[in-house]
Amino acid sequence: METLEQIKLRLEAALPSAKIEILANECAAGERSLLVDAASGFALAKFLRDDPQLKLDYCSNVTGVDWPDKELTEKIKVKQIVEGVEKEVEEVKKTLRPGCLEVVYHLYSMALKLGPVVLRMRTGNRADSTHLPSLTPLWRGAEFQEREVYDLYGVIFDGHPDLRRILMWDEFVGFPMRRDYVAPDDFEYEPTPHDEVLIEAKKHYPVEPKAEVKA
Amino acid sequence: MIDEGLKSELRKQGVYVTSLQELYNWGRANSVWPLTFGLACCAIEMMAASMSRFDLARFGAEVFRPSPRQADLMIVAGTVTKKMAPLVVRLYNQMPEPKYVIAMGACAISGGPFKQGYNVLKGIDRYLPVDVAIPGCPPRPEALIHAIMTLQEKIRNQDLTGPNRPRHLNADVEGEYPVPAYGKTDLEPPKNPAVWQPPTLKR
Numbered sequence: 558m559e560t561l562e563q564i565k566l567r568l569e570a571a572l573p574s575a576k577i578e579i580l581a582n583e584c585a586a587g588e589r590s591l592l593v594d595a596a597s598g599f600a601l602a603k604f605l606r607d608d609p610q611l612k613l614d615y616c617s618n619v620t621g622v623d624w625p626d627k628e629l630t631e632k633i634k635v636k637q638i639v640e641g642v643e644k645e646v647e648e649v650k651k652t653l654r655p656g657c658l659e660v661v662y663h664l665y666s667m668a669l670k671l672g673p674v675v676l677r678m679r680t681g682n683r684a685d686s687t688h689l690p691s692l693t694p695l696w697r698g699a700e701f702q703e704r705e706v707y708d709l710y711g712v713i714f715d716g717h718p719d720l721r722r723i724l725m726w727d728e729f730v731g732f733p734m735r736r737d738y739v740a741p742d743d744f745e746y747e748p749t750p751h752d753e754v755l756i757e758a759k760k761h762y763p764v765e766p767k768a769e770v771k772a
Numbered sequence: 773m774i775d776e777g778l779k780s781e782l783r784k785q786g787v788y789v790t791s792l793q794e795l796y797n798w799g800r801a802n803s804v805w806p807l808t809f810g811l812a813c814c815a816i817e818m819m820a821a822s823m824s825r826f827d828l829a830r831f832g833a834e835v836f837r838p839s840p841r842q843a844d845l846m847i848v849a850g851t852v853t854k855k856m857a858p859l860v861v862r863l864y865n866q867m868p869e870p871k872y873v874i875a876m877g878a879c880a881i882s883g884g885p886f887k888q889g890y891n892v893l894k895g896i897d898r899y900l901p902v903d904v905a906i907p908g909c910p911p912r913p914e915a916l917i918h919a920i921m922t923l924q925e926k927i928r929n930q931d932l933t934g935p936n937r938p939r940h941l942n943a944d945v946e947g948e949y950p951v952p953a954y955g956k957t958d959l960e961p962p963k964n965p966a967v968w969q970p971p972t973l974k975r
Contacts, residue, residue: 725891726855728954733890740890741957746971747887754888 558671559610561589571604572597580677590661590675598678599690599716605664605674606695613664613674616696619703621710622659625683625736629654656683658712662692662699680712683735691717709734793932800844800870801927802832804920807843807863812850814877814910821913831920840866845923847916848900851879851886852893854959858951861899865948869940872927874919875902878909885909890957898963899949 559567565577568591575597580590593601605613631650636643658680665672680687691714693700703714704723711732714720722729731738750758774789782789810818822828822836837843840863852860864873875896878884886892896902903926904919911919930938939945949967952959963970 724855726954728956730956743894743958743962745887745894757888 561591561674564605564611564674565591567608568593568601568604572600575601577601588673588675590677592677592679595678595680595689598676599692599695602662602664602676602692602695605676611671611674612666612668613672615665615667615672616662616692616699617665617673618661618663619692619699619706620661621706621712621734622661623683623710623735624654624656624659624679626656627654628652657681658683658687658710660689660703660706660712664696687711688713688715690715691720693717708732711735794928796932797928797930801924803835804831804833804845804872804923804927805835805837805843806833806845806847807840807867808836808838809846809863810849811852811856812877812879814849814880817910817913818847818849818876818916821916826913826917828917828920831917831924833920840864841868843867844870845872845874846900847874847876848880848896848902849876851884852896853891854893855891855954857893857896857899857959858953860896861949861951864900865951869947870938871947872903872923873900874916874923875905876916876919877906877911881905881907893959895968898968899952901949901967 561579565579568575568577576594578592580592582588582590605611629652631652632647633650634645635648637646638644639646660678662676663672664674664676678689680689689712691699691703693703693714694716700718701723703712703717704720706712707714707717707720708722708724709732721727725733733740744757744761746762747754747758774791779789810816820826822834828834833845840846844867846860846864846867848860864871873896875881879886879892880896881902883889883892883894887894897905904922906915906919908915930936932938932941939947950964952961952964954960
């Protein structure tokens, strides 16, 4: 199979307006992925599917990732003049990484027996700009999984033929797989609580002061 | 009512004496037809129980009915999600009297490992009157067979008259249970207070 760099070059040649980035992966498998922009995502995916050298005709998996807003701290050495002497002083620089929702597609080729090529798309933010193009018109198998990503993460897939909740009921409010989802407080007595459940148990069933032992 | 000792003495002499209640319950207890109805991995054990190795047919309960209209017993075998719970209650309502419920496995009893989750019912006993609960995750087929035997015992000992008579002989008792509606985060109501009350803590 071509390397990801080669695929990226060919994609850029085919669609010059596309913004494509190769994401590194620090885990043991080290599987890198293509991060494409939402606007040209559909056209790029279509190219990957129809390209005779790749023929990625099978989408094995669609999943979502939630990236909440995160404050990144970085230590930088800055030269400062302290009491007339130039010194290197460490400064902590804080930057805010804006959050987004991400959808990951794992693409294989059944015809050429190659893959996976991992395709990622990111939404603008997590609140109001959560639209992404649906790839269901390209890979029919993505239909239910995109519905699941919509159900649990709240990504709205434009062009999906039947975008409804799939696991939760239609009246449900909220997206439970988001990192900041707060489940309804319906704690019930637990005979052997531990960890987070123990904290909840203490909140709901405060321990009464022990009765004084009679002498 | 004939004395038990006299009855057994007569039987030794070849005179078979019985009561209508005993005969009626004997028939009912030995033809409990369960509903073909599985929700999770417990259903696999339920299938195993009905197959030849464990042979649920020995207890007259092998005729799994695909329609609630023909079933006597609902085996709630598996995790009841909040999305599924109204359908389970509706299936129960569609069963004719007399009907019984076995809650099979940790999930059906209490929500099991998913109890603290947002999408799983914390036990089917919130909406339905459970006759027998089987602990286990999942319970072995022997445990299910034991539950069926416990249920048979219960059926055999049911009085046909008096205040404790079964529901189908008591015109005053409503056999249908309210079906919960889907709410924004939970079912509404989250429990049927006529069937289930939260446990109170004794300290």
